[in-house]
Amino acid sequence: MNAIDDTTAALAAFDRAGYRLTGPRRAVADLIAAREGHFTAADLVAEARARRLGIGRATIFRALDLLLELGVLERLDLPSGEHAYVGCEPIHHHHVVCSGCGRATEIDDAGLRAVVDTIADRTGYAIENHRLELFGRCPDCRATGGANS
Amino acid sequence: MNAIDDTTAALAAFDRAGYRLTGPRRAVADLIAAREGHFTAADLVAEARARRLGIGRATIFRALDLLLELGVLERLDLPSGEHAYVGCEPIHHHHVVCSGCGRATEIDDAGLRAVVDTIADRTGYAIENHRLELFGRCPDCRATGGANS
DNA sequence: CGCCGATTGAGACTGGGTCTCGACAAGGCG
DNA sequence: CGCCTTGTCGAGACCCAGTCTCAATCGGCG
Numbered sequence: 001m002n003a004i005d006d007t008t009a010a011l012a013a014f015d016r017a018g019y020r021l022t023g024p025r026r027a028v029a030d031l032i033a034a035r036e037g038h039f040t041a042a043d044l045v046a047e048a049r050a051r052r053l054g055i056g057r058a059t060i061f062r063a064l065d066l067l068l069e070l071g072v073l074e075r076l077d078l079p080s081g082e083h084a085y086v087g088c089e090p091i092h093h094h095h096v097v098c099s100g101c102g103r104a105t106e107i108d109d110a111g112l113r114a115v116v117d118t119i120a121d122r123t124g125y126a127i128e129n130h131r132l133e134l135f136g137r138c139p140d141c142r143a144t145g146g147a148n149s
Numbered sequence: 150m151n152a153i154d155d156t157t158a159a160l161a162a163f164d165r166a167g168y169r170l171t172g173p174r175r176a177v178a179d180l181i182a183a184r185e186g187h188f189t190a191a192d193l194v195a196e197a198r199a200r201r202l203g204i205g206r207a208t209i210f211r212a213l214d215l216l217l218e219l220g221v222l223e224r225l226d227l228p229s230g231e232h233a234y235v236g237c238e239p240i241h242h243h244h245v246v247c248s249g250c251g252r253a254t255e256i257d258d259a260g261l262r263a264v265v266d267t268i269a270d271r272t273g274y275a276i277e278n279h280r281l282e283l284f285g286r287c288p289d290c291r292a293t294g295g296a297n298s
Numbered sequence: 299c300g301c302c303g304a305t306t307g308a309g310a311c312t313g314g315g316t317c318t319c320g321a322c323a324a325g326g327c328g
Numbered sequence: 329c330g331c332c333t334t335g336t337c338g339a340g341a342c343c344c345a346g347t348c349t350c351a352a353t354c355g356g357c358g
Contacts, residue, residue, distance in 0.1 A: 020304065020355055042345070057305035061346060077226035079278065081315095083345085096274050105274070110267045115282065116261045123254050124288035125245050130226060131283075134268060136276035169324055169335060191314070205338035210315065230346095232314080 006033035028063040037102030038084040094132040100141030156182040178199030187233040205259040243281040249290030
């Protein structure tokens with residue numbers, strides 16, 4: 001995908017927010033950029049080790065937290081209960097996750113705002129936060145005839 | 150709340166699905182029914198131990214899994230990343246979770262169906278599954294003036 | 299170039315959740 | 329009513345994600 005763009009985006013985010021541009025952070029940004037779909041922290045740790053990058057687990061988790069906070073990354077809760085991450089734009093949005101290949105597509109509001117308002121209205125809750133996650137099969141996986149499930 | 154109803158609902162679900170109605174399962178159903186808002190597996194384990202019910206951890210997790218599968222319980226992913234459970238009706242719906250008291254209110258579709266369709270249409274994905282979670286303050290907590298946050 | 303504080307890596311630690319295995323009990327059947 | 333089969337149980341080992349500590353190191357400004 002746009003590996004280089006993602007990498008620089010992440011690094012730029014670090015820089016902009018006043019964090020140092022260190023070697024390990026660059027490495028993590030690279031690892032993430034190289035990912036197509038969603039990934040878990042364990043994936044990164046494993047790959048970092050496989051590539052003998054000499055990056056500690058803690059460092060990866062810290063970088064992940066930072067990128068989460070900067071909005072470059074978002075955390076997904078897969079139906080299995082696992083936590084995964086996807087790189088994305090730092091604006092409010094949601095994801096459709098492919099259950100075949102794991103790729104995640106960003107989607108905008110799509111009318112959700114109104115739904116949330118309706119719910120707030122109906123329940124009397126002051127909604128502060130919401131999360132919508134969709135799981136399905138992407139066009140490619142549908143075309144190639146169910147690579148899984 | 151409707152503790153007795155919840156308990157019997159859970160037990161009936163066990164029975165209906167062909168699972169044995171054992172003492173430990175009854176106990177877990179009771180514990181869950183006694184809960185007002187959402188709770189974690191650890192909560193149940195702690196309470197079971199406090200009440201000296203002599204129920205093993207594994208048993209509680211197993212019961213939880215079963216109830217999840219039967220649709221009597223639903224898993225929530227709190228923003229903190231924790232997993233929590235809420236008792237609910239075994240039909241498709243979503244939850245609004247109070248960030249003050251932890252209570253969860255069930256909500257129906259509220260127009261979400263249309264949003265999902267729109268998204269499916271726009272992205273080309275075949276949506277198989279979706280989850281909407283809302284977090285906010287319930288009417289009570291708003292009235293009593295921010296018990297937290 | 300040198301300094302100071304942010305950052306790092308190794309590994310201990312925590313906490314949620316799973317697995318194993320021998321013992322036990324639910325409930326169908328005779 | 330009592331037996332037998334088989335699902336279920338409890339204890340504890342185990343696994344894995346994620347966090348924390350702390351001394352060593354490095355980035356980048358002056």
